[in-house]
Amino acid sequence: MFKVILKSKISLRIQNGHPWIFSNEVDKVEGEAIGGEIVDVFSHDKKFVGRGYINPKSLIIVRLLTRERDEMINEDFFFRKINEAWEYRKKIGYTENCRLVFGEADFLPALIIDKFNDYFVIQTLSLGIDVWKDAIIKALNKIFSPKGIYERNDVPVRELEGLQQQKGFLSEPFDTKIIINENGLKFYVDIENGQKTGFFLDQQDNRKAIQHIVKDTDVLGAFCYTGSFEIHAAHYGAKSVHAIDISENAIAQAKKNAALNGLQNMKFDAINAFDFLKEASKENKQYDVVMLDPPAFTKSRENIDNAVRGYKEINLRGMKLVKKGGFLVTSSCTNLVSPEMFLDTIEMAAKDAKRKLRQVVFQSQSPDHPIIKKLENTNYLKFLIVQVL
DSSP states (O other), X not given: OEEEEEOSSOOHHHHTTOOEEEGGGEEEEESOOOSSOEEEEEOTTSOEEEEEEEOTTSSEEEXXXXXXXXXXXXXXXXXXXXXXXXXXXXXXXXXXXXXEEEGGGGTOTTEEEEEETTEEEEEEOSHHHHTTHHXXXXXXXXXXXXXXXXXXXXXXXXXXXXXXXXXEESSSOOOSEEEXXXXXXXXXXXXXXXXXXXXXXXXXXXXXXXXXXTTTOEEEEESOTTTHHHHHHHHTTOXXXXXXXXXXXXXXXXXXXXXXXXXXXXXXXXXXXXHHHHHHHHTTOOEEEEEEOOOOSOSSGGGHHHHXXXXXXXXXXXXXXXXXXXXXXXXXXXXXXXXXXXXXXXXXXXXXXXXXXXXEEEEOSOTTSOOOTTOXXXXXXXXXXXXXX
């Protein structure tokens, strides 16, 4: 077993339970660890801190898997952890479609597993977890007997770990275009080519939250992707729904989802949402409800200010399009923008738009994406509904 000895002065983050250990917090590594090996981590005075996997080439040199000295990291460990994650989802009522494993929040750093009824999509985002991919697949087969398993490791973050981007079947091949059920609606999920793992499960409860405010209204949905929020709005009784996204492929998929649910009161356009919001504001267009669900604006701390300016701009323009007494539905999935920062940004936008806001709902992602205090990357989604006065 390789040993990692920490410096005498380390971040409180480690003491508070965060599994990441950065290279500048390590005094020395005993042994010639190449990467992916399991290591024991000790404090400078030789007290056991935890056990995890190492990658000397990564800024995050160690990710801890356990703080228990007698817990070995082997195939049985991964079976137990994945089974524990499944038991948690069953207890809170997320079984048909859910994020089965949410990385650090399920004590399996850099591992993502999404469950779409009987199909599973996995991401192994670091070298140390990628080494255990076979054990992870074995555990899924043992617990679920799935119809199919697919990997979506076509993400740039893997390159920081010295890993190639790749995707493909981890089971016998299957039709990767499947249909799932959510809140009484059906959606096509393109496991192979959709964004992330094919569908944004983290917003499933938030999509239900618009149920009452959209009834008998005219709705604009910007950054609609495959139309999940907009289709919910139409289903919940909106008079009309205009859905826009810059991606023609996303709009084509959104149209298919609308047809799948027999919805007629919808219009879809493949156009730049930023440009549309700007022009619609100039033309004094008005809607009862405006919904904004943009992609993450930054993954770098250096660009947080630009991200905040972007959120302020689109929300300011969105507010101007809302009739007095109507509603703005807005989200941010930018991890580095805190909930407080997001709310402050919305308030600044309201001030510039000369509108008053009344908060209706402010919440995060659905509970199958659990939040662990002190693990900031687990508390990433901000979802807000405000009445615009």
